[in-house]
Amino acid sequence: MLLLPILQNAAPEPTVLLLGAHSDDIEIGCGGTVLRLVESWPRARFHWVVFSADEDREVEARSSAAGFLENASNTTVEVLRFRESYFPSVHDQLKDEFERLKGRVDPDLVFTHRLDDRHQDHRTISELTHNTYRDHFVLEYEIPKFDGDLGRTPVYVPLDSAQMDTKVNLLMENFASQRDRSWFDPDTFRGLARIRGVECNAPGRFAEGFHGRTVVMGFADDVD
Ligand SMILES: [Zn+2]
Numbered sequence: 001m002l003l004l005p006i007l008q009n010a011a012p013e014p015t016v017l018l019l020g021a022h023s024d025d026i027e028i029g030c031g032g033t034v035l036r037l038v039e040s041w042p043r044a045r046f047h048w049v050v051f052s053a054d055e056d057r058e059v060e061a062r063s064s065a066a067g068f069l070e071n072a073s074n075t076t077v078e079v080l081r082f083r084e085s086y087f088p089s090v091h092d093q094l095k096d097e098f099e100r101l102k103g104r105v106d107p108d109l110v111f112t113h114r115l116d117d118r119h120q121d122h123r124t125i126s127e128l129t130h131n132t133y134r135d136h137f138v139l140e141y142e143i144p145k146f147d148g149d150l151g152r153t154p155v156y157v158p159l160d161s162a163q164m165d166t167k168v169n170l171l172m173e174n175f176a177s178q179r180d181r182s183w184f185d186p187d188t189f190r191g192l193a194r195i196r197g198v199e200c201n202a203p204g205r206f207a208e209g210f211h212g213r214t215v216v217m218g219f220a221d222d223v224d
Contacts, residue, residue, distance in 0.1 A: 013041060013043045013044050013045065013074075014041060014044050014045070014107075014108035014109060015044065015045040015047065015105065015106065015107045015108050015109075016034075016037055016044055016045065016046050016047070016107060016108065016109050016110075016111070017047045017049075017105050017107035017109070017110045017111070017133075018030070018034065018046065018047065018048045018049065018111045019049050019051075019110065019111065019112045019113070019125055019129055020048075020049070020050050020051070020113070020125070021050075021051050021052055021084075021087065021113060021119070021121040021122050021124075021125045022050065022051075022052055022053070022057075022084060022121065023050050023052075023053045023057040023058070023060055023061035023064070023079070023175070024060075024061075024064070024171065024175050024178060025050075025113065025122070025141075025143060026048065026050070026065075026068075026111065026141075027064055027068060027167070027170065027171055027174075028141075028143055028144075028171065028189065029111070029113070029141025029142060029143055029208070030111045030139075030141040030157075030208055030210070031068055031167040031170065031171065031208075032157065032159040032163050032164060032166075032167045032193070032206070032208050033111070033141075033157040033159075033208050033210075034046070034068050034069070035068060035159075035163050035166055035167065036157060036159070036163060038068070038069060038070075038071050038072045039071070042071050042072055042073060043072075043073050043074060044072065044074065045074045045075075045076075046069055046072050046074065046075045046076070047075075047076045047078075047104075047105045047107070048065050048069070048075065048076065048077045048078070049077075049078045049080070049101065050065075050077075050078070050079045050080065051080045051082045051087070051094070051097075051121075051125060052080065052081070052082045052083065052084045052087075052121065053079050053080075053081070054081075056177060057177060058079045060174050060175050060176070060177060061077075061079050062077055062079060063174045064170060064171070064174035064175065065077045067170045067173070067174060068170060080097065082094065082097075084121065085120070085121060086121075087120060087121040087124035087125065088120050088124050091124060091128075094124060094125075094128055095128060095131075098128045098129070098131070098132040099132070101132070102132050102133070107133065107136055108136075108137065109136075109137050109139070110129060110133050110136050110137065110138040110139070111138075111139055111140075111141055111210075112125060112126050112129035112130075112138060112139075112140055112141070113125050113126040113129075113140060113141065113143070114126060114140040114141070114142055114143075114149075114211055115127065115130065115140060115211070115213070116149065116151075116211075117142075117143065117149060118145065118147035118149040119143070119145065119147075122143060126140060130213065137212075137215070137216075138212070138213065138214075139155060139210040139211070139212055140210055140211040140212070140213075141208065141210055142192075142209060142210075142211075144183065144188055144192050145183070146183070150192070152199065152209075153196065153199075153209030153210055153211055154210075154211065154212060155209065155210040155211065155212050156196055156199065156200035156202070156207045156208070156209055156210070157207060157208045157210070158197065158200060158202035158203060158204055158206070158207045159193060159197070159202070159204055159206040159207055159208065160203075160204030160205075160206070161204060161205065161206070163204070163206070164190065164193055164204075164205075164206040167189065167193075168186045168189050168190060171184075171189060172185075172186060190206070193206040193207060193208060194206055196208060196209040
């Protein structure tokens with residue numbers, strides 16, 4: 001298990017930065033992992049940023065984030081107004097936003113989109129994450145989609161049935177606007193998590209998969 005030794009060396013109350021282009025991305029990509037992190041570090045700082053949402057979807061995003069972070073005591077949720085599907089054309093403004101974010105948050109662990117994601121908004125957020133947080137532990141989550149861009153992931157976070165149920169229930173409860181999309185259903189979320197669970201032999205059957213670009217193995221005497 002890759003995550004445990006690295007996080008054990010983090011500060012007692014790590015700062016976790018969660019970045020998502022759209023209102024439901026963080027939950028789909030790493031919602032189960034967030035639930036596990038909150039369970040392990042209820043006093044960790046969770047900084048959650050959604051870059052694009054209109055007023056209705058902001059309500060959904062905030063309600064969902066509150067659900068996933070219900071048992072966390074130190075949380076910040078930001079919902080921004082960048083125009084969906086046009087992220088590459090507002091790269092400069094997004095870059096400025098990341099520079100401001102860098103001044104506010106120095107994370108121990110960052111969750112972002114995959115660099116190889118076929119959605120242009122997702123890809124832009126991933127590029128800017130890697131440009132901004134160069135000396136940080138960044139994990140890229142995956143989003144199932146029509147383009148079929150998923151491969152095998154090298155990093156896994158196992159989930160048990162209860163964690164999987166909570167993730168799916170929160171997604172279905174909070175994102176009413178997405179329910180008419182053919183892919184937005186419990187089978188999609190459970191199916192992908194079950195496959196990732198098979199790949200890492202997860203005891204609880206389910207898992208979330210992540211990509212990591214630069215992973216540095218830490219030792220106790222590396223810490224100042
Ligand atoms: Zn998205």
